[in-house]
Amino acid sequence: MKSFAALALLAVVLSCRLDTFFRGSGSGAPPVAGPPAALRFTDQPQTTHARKTLPPVRVAVRDDQGNVVAGFGGVVALTIDSDTGGVSLGDTTTVAAANGIATFRHLRIDKAGAGYRLVASAPGTALAPVKSQAFAILPPLTGNITVTTTTAGSNLPSGYTVTVDDSISQPIGINAVVTFVGLAAGSHVVTLAGVTSACVIDGANPDTVSVSGGETAQASFDITCAAPPPPPPPPPPPPPTATTGSNLPAGYTVTLENGQSGTIGANDSVTATGIAVGDHTVTLGGVPANCTVASPNPQAVTVTVGATAQASFMISCSATGP
Numbered sequence: 001m002k003s004f005a006a007l008a009l010l011a012v013v014l015s016c017r018l019d020t021f022f023r024g025s026g027s028g029a030p031p032v033a034g035p036p037a038a039l040r041f042t043d044q045p046q047t048t049h050a051r052k053t054l055p056p057v058r059v060a061v062r063d064d065q066g067n068v069v070a071g072f073g074g075v076v077a078l079t080i081d082s083d084t085g086g087v088s089l090g091d092t093t094t095v096a097a098a099n100g101i102a103t104f105r106h107l108r109i110d111k112a113g114a115g116y117r118l119v120a121s122a123p124g125t126a127l128a129p130v131k132s133q134a135f136a137i138l139p140p141l142t143g144n145i146t147v148t149t150t151t152a153g154s155n156l157p158s159g160y161t162v163t164v165d166d167s168i169s170q171p172i173g174i175n176a177v178v179t180f181v182g183l184a185a186g187s188h189v190v191t192l193a194g195v196t197s198a199c200v201i202d203g204a205n206p207d208t209v210s211v212s213g214g215e216t217a218q219a220s221f222d223i224t225c226a227a228p229p230p231p232p233p234p235p236p237p238p239p240p241t242a243t244t245g246s247n248l249p250a251g252y253t254v255t256l257e258n259g260q261s262g263t264i265g266a267n268d269s270v271t272a273t274g275i276a277v278g279d280h281t282v283t284l285g286g287v288p289a290n291c292t293v294a295s296p297n298p299q300a301v302t303v304t305v306g307a308t309a310q311a312s313f314m315i316s317c318s319a320t321g322p
Contacts, residue, residue, distance in 0.1 A: 033100075034063035036072055039120050039130045042101065049213070050140040051184060053090075054107040059120040061100045061127070068100040074122055076102035080109075081117035081131060089118075112139045141185040141213025148177050148218070149192070151199070153225035160194040160221075174223070183211050190219040199225040243267055245317035249288050252315075257281040257298075266315070275303050282311040291317035 043058040061072040077094040080087065092106040102120075109116065114136045121129040147162045151174035162178060163169040165188055170178045172192075191206035202222040209217045243249075243266040254270065255261035257280060264270045264284075283298035294314040301309040 033067040037064040087111040143211040144216040243315040253285040
C-alpha cells in the first residue's frame with residue numbers, strides 16, 4: 001500500500017508539471033481580432049506651434065473587444081472638428097492603414113488657437129467617426145534676418161533698398177547691415193533694389209533664406225561697381241572755309257570788325273589769337289564772281305574765356321566762260 005501511494009503522488013506531481021509546460025506561464029497565444037468595430041486614437045494630437053508639423057498622429061481600427069484589427073488596410077481620413085474649423089490641416093489628411101493602424105506624419109495647422117479636435121473616419125465603412133482629445137496650437141515661432149551689403153569699385157551709389165517677401169523694406173547703405181525681426185519661421189525671399197547700371201551683384205538676387213524659430217538667418221550681397229566709359233570725342237569742326245566746284249580761287253580774306261584781317265585758302269583754316277572776350281563779326285572777302293558763299297557772310301561769333309569760337313564759310317564755285 002505504501003509503495004502504491006508514493007507512485008500515485010508522483011503521477012499527480014508529474015501531471016501538474018506537464019500541464020504547466022504545455023500551457024506556458026499563463027500569457028496565452030495572441031488573441032485573434034474580430035471584424036472592425038471602432039476607430040480609436042492611439043497617438044493623440046499634441047500641442048504644437050502654428051506652421052510646424054504635428055508629431056505623428058495614429059488611429060487604430062479595433063474589434064468589439066478592443067483588439068487591433070491587423071488585417072484592416074483601408075483608408076482612414078482626418079478632418080478638423082467643425083467646432084474649431086475654418087483652418088487647413090495640411091495636404092496629407094488621408095492615408096491607408098498598415099496592420100490596422102493609420103499614421104499621419106504631415107499634419108500642420110497655420111492658425112494659433114485652443115480647443116482644436118481632430119475627427120477620424122474610415123470612408124466606405126460603417127465605422128463611426130471618432131474625435132481626438134482637445135489640443136492647442138501656439139503662435140508661430142519667429143526669427144530674424146540680417147542683411148549685409150559689401151560694395152567695391154568706383155562710381156558707387158549712395159545706397160540701396162532691401163525688401164523681404166515683397167512686403168517689408170528698409171534702406172541700407174552700400175557697406176552696411178540691417179536686421180528684420182519677428183519673421184515667421186520658414187523660407188523668405190530677400191531682394192536688393194537700387195543697384196545702378198554701373199554695378200553688378202555677385203550672387204543671387206533675390207535670395208531665398210530659411211528662418212528658424214529663435215534664430216537669425218543671414219543674407220549677404222556683394223556688389224562691384226565700375227566707372228562708365230568716357231563719351232566718344234566730338235567730331236572735329238568743319239574747316240572755316242570749304243570750297244567746292246571748279247575754277248576755285250587761290251584764297252580769300254577774312255576780316256574782323258575791328259579791322260584785323262588775314263588770308264585763308266579755299267579749303268583752309270586760320271586762327272586769330274588774342275581776341276577780346278565778347279561778340280564779334282567775321283567777314284569773308286575776296287570771293288570771285290563765279291563763287292557763291294552759302295553761309296551767312298558776315299557771321300556773328302561769341303568769344304568766351306579760354307575757348308575758341310568758330311566761324312565757317314561754305315563756298316560753291318562754277319566754271320567761268322570758255
